[in-house]
Amino acid sequence: xxxxxxxxxxxxxxxxxxxxxxxxxxxxxxxxxxxxxxxxxxxxxxxxxxxxxxxxxxxxxxxxxxxxxxxxxxxxxxxxxxxxxxxxxxxxxxxxxxxxxxxxxxxxxxxxxxxxxxxxxxxxxxxxxxxxxxxxxxxxxxxxxxxxxxxxxxxxxxxxxxxxxxxxxxxxxxxxxxxxxxxxxxxxxxxxxxxxxxxxxxxxxxxxxxxxxxxxxxxxxxxxxxxxxxxxxxxxxxxxxxxxxxxxxxxxxxxxxxxxxxxxxxxxxxxxxxxxxxxxxxxxxxxxxxxxxxxxxxx
Amino acid sequence: xxxxxxxxxxxxxxxxxxxxxxxxxxxxxxxxxxxxxxxxxxxxxxxxxxxxxxxxxxxxxxxxxxxxxxxxxxxxxxxxxxxxxxxxxxxxxxxxxxxxxxxxxxxxxxxxxxxxxxxxxxxxxxxxxxxxxxxxxxxxxxxxxxxxxxxxxxxxxxxxxxxxxxxxxxxxxxxxxxxxxxxxxxxxxxxxxxxxxxxxxxxxxxxxxxxxxxxxxxxxxxxxxxxxxxxxxxxxxxxxxxxxxxxxxxxxxxxxxxxxxxxxxxxxxxxxxxxxxxxxxxxxxxxxxxxxxxxxxxxxxxxxxxxxxxxxxxxxxxxxxxxxxxxxxxxxxxxxxxxxxx
Numbered sequence: 001x002x003x004x005x006x007x008x009x010x011x012x013x014x015x016x017x018x019x020x021x022x023x024x025x026x027x028x029x030x031x032x033x034x035x036x037x038x039x040x041x042x043x044x045x046x047x048x049x050x051x052x053x054x055x056x057x058x059x060x061x062x063x064x065x066x067x068x069x070x071x072x073x074x075x076x077x078x079x080x081x082x083x084x085x086x087x088x089x090x091x092x093x094x095x096x097x098x099x100x101x102x103x104x105x106x107x108x109x110x111x112x113x114x115x116x117x118x119x120x121x122x123x124x125x126x127x128x129x130x131x132x133x134x135x136x137x138x139x140x141x142x143x144x145x146x147x148x149x150x151x152x153x154x155x156x157x158x159x160x161x162x163x164x165x166x167x168x169x170x171x172x173x174x175x176x177x178x179x180x181x182x183x184x185x186x187x188x189x190x191x192x193x194x195x196x197x198x199x200x201x202x203x204x205x206x207x208x209x210x211x212x213x214x215x216x217x218x219x220x221x222x223x224x225x226x227x228x229x230x231x232x233x234x235x236x237x238x239x240x241x242x243x244x245x246x247x248x249x250x251x252x253x254x255x256x257x258x259x260x261x262x263x264x265x266x267x268x269x270x271x272x273x274x275x276x277x278x279x280x281x282x283x284x285x286x287x288x289x290x291x292x293x294x295x296x297x298x299x
Numbered sequence: 300x301x302x303x304x305x306x307x308x309x310x311x312x313x314x315x316x317x318x319x320x321x322x323x324x325x326x327x328x329x330x331x332x333x334x335x336x337x338x339x340x341x342x343x344x345x346x347x348x349x350x351x352x353x354x355x356x357x358x359x360x361x362x363x364x365x366x367x368x369x370x371x372x373x374x375x376x377x378x379x380x381x382x383x384x385x386x387x388x389x390x391x392x393x394x395x396x397x398x399x400x401x402x403x404x405x406x407x408x409x410x411x412x413x414x415x416x417x418x419x420x421x422x423x424x425x426x427x428x429x430x431x432x433x434x435x436x437x438x439x440x441x442x443x444x445x446x447x448x449x450x451x452x453x454x455x456x457x458x459x460x461x462x463x464x465x466x467x468x469x470x471x472x473x474x475x476x477x478x479x480x481x482x483x484x485x486x487x488x489x490x491x492x493x494x495x496x497x498x499x500x501x502x503x504x505x506x507x508x509x510x511x512x513x514x515x516x517x518x519x520x521x522x523x524x525x526x527x528x529x530x531x532x533x534x535x536x537x538x539x540x541x542x543x544x545x546x547x548x549x550x551x552x553x554x555x556x557x558x559x560x561x562x563x564x565x566x567x568x569x570x571x572x573x574x575x576x577x578x579x580x581x582x583x584x585x586x587x588x589x590x591x592x593x594x595x596x597x598x599x600x601x602x603x604x605x606x607x608x609x610x611x612x613x614x615x616x617x618x619x620x621x622x623x624x625x626x627x628x629x630x631x632x633x634x635x636x637x638x639x640x641x
Contacts, residue, residue: 259368
């Protein structure tokens with residue numbers, strides 16, 4: 001029999017270490033909570049600032065009117081249409097090109113040194129300042145290709161700008177598809193194209209969509225490269241996609257925000273709200289499409 | 300199954316939330332509170348006399364962001380009077396605008412400084428491309444040097460003292476007492492516009508004697524509102540920017556008088572002193588550069604410049620600048636008429 005250790009004594013032996021472990025766990029939890037709280041607080045402050053300044057200016061006249069030096073009749077209609085045209089064009093061009101490039105790099109190109117170099121370079125491209133793309137776009141699309149100061153020049157420039165983001169996100173999404181899916185497709189006698197189309201792409205679609213939406217959000221918010229490729233600031237007419245001048249919402253915001261008169265700052269805030277709503281709609285659309293697409297994935 | 304449905308429902312719910320949010324946002328028709336109090340001078344809201352009818356085409360303009368508000372106001376009124384003409388205006392800066400203008404890509408350039416004749420991107424490019432330009436002054440801006448309202452020691456600075464503060468050799472920890480004996484031994488907190496702006500170019504040339512020569516120890520911003528906030532927030536701060544930014548913030552800033560050293564003594568920036576150039580040397584001319592050759596063949600461009608010179612007095616005052624003296628304005632009109640022949 002001797003010295004039987006009672007359960008109580010045994011617990012006491014571990015007590016100090018347990019306390020320490022629990023404490024460090026609590027601390028970590030607290031740090032994480034503080035991080036998210038800081039983020040949320042910044043967001044709330046930002047939203048509060050924009051909403052309190054902008055909401056009084058936001059009415060139907062603001063959405064349907066053109067820009068004016070008179071703040072009470074100033075609106076964003078040409079800029080809103082310009083932004084919409086731009087995002088549609090960018091989406092049409094960036095989506096197929098980006099996804100195709102990603103498919104090539106993951107499914108076709110193999111694992112040579114050249115492909116890994118290509119991937120590294122594409123990652124680097126996503127870090128290039130957007131103004132550089134503006135300079136490139138001015139030379140390439142406006143002058144050499146002769147598109148002039150049109151929406152299409154701007155859209156092509158922004159497409160180049162967001163392509164790296166689209167490609168990287170798509171590559172990650174395609175890589176995340178288990179190889180079993182590919183092997184299964186081959187086992188059923190699928191060709192490589194059939195495998196890609198019917199096994200890989202549907203499985204990767206939700207991830208690809210997320211990448212596209214993030215990229216589109218960036219496209220909607222760009223200002224600097226567009227000023228370089230000749231987006232105008234004061235446009236009273238509805239922009240045409242392939243001819244004539246255009247402007248976009250962030251440029252309109254920039255103009256108003258840098259004016260000396262406080263009323264223009266209210267207009268800028270109102271235009272920011274419109275951009276935020278546009279982005280929310282885009283994000284909601286993505287979530288919706290994502291939810292639909294992932295219905296069929298079962299693994 | 301239920302999970303999939305829940306996902307769809309979640310997405311739908313989100314969409315609906317946003318739609319509702321958008322609608323309530325759009326429906327909030329509470330009128331801008333300060334809209335009615337807008338201090339638009341009555342003179343400019345009378346629509347300027349309508350121009351020759353049936354003009355059509357597009358007049359494209361780029362250039363200085365300082366001149367932009369005037370050109371925007373003129374373009375707005377011109378398009379009301381001539382509905383067939385489109386006048387988009389951009390502001391990629393005086394230099395950026397000249398690069399496009401000298402490639403024939405724009406019809407007119409706004410400029411807050413004269414064109415650099417020997418610069419490859421400006422004068423030389425224009426000559427190479429056969430672009431025939433003409434310089435027309437349209438308004439005056441008074442660069443205003445401001446300090447914090449709590450600053451009770453400085454009311455007037457000489458050009459030499461400004462150069463002590465903003466000159467290229469100014470030390471990092473410059474004290475006010477080093478600017479003038481009797482000022483407190485506190486560090487001068489310097490603010491100034493970004494190096495790309497015409498405001499910066501003009502100030503450095505007039506005060507430091509050389510364009511772009513300036514201290515590296517000032518906080519710079521492309522947005523003058525940031526400078527306003529900076530100076531308004533610190534007792535020992537100093538900054539400078541266009542007159543309109545001071546006029547909108549007289550409660551937060553104190554404008555300094557400037558002694559130009561030509562015997563005029565200390566002069567405060569006001570519309571009168573900027574207009575008659577007694578506020579020297581910081582009264583800055585603002586220009587437009589129309590393409591003369593194009594104006595000869597395109598009536599809408601000629602009409603636009605005519606309209607500009609006709610209405611710049613009222614419109615530039617409305618957007619916060621100072622109008623030209625009548626004699627000087629007449630000179631611009633004569634120059635323009637002589638250039639385009641009529």
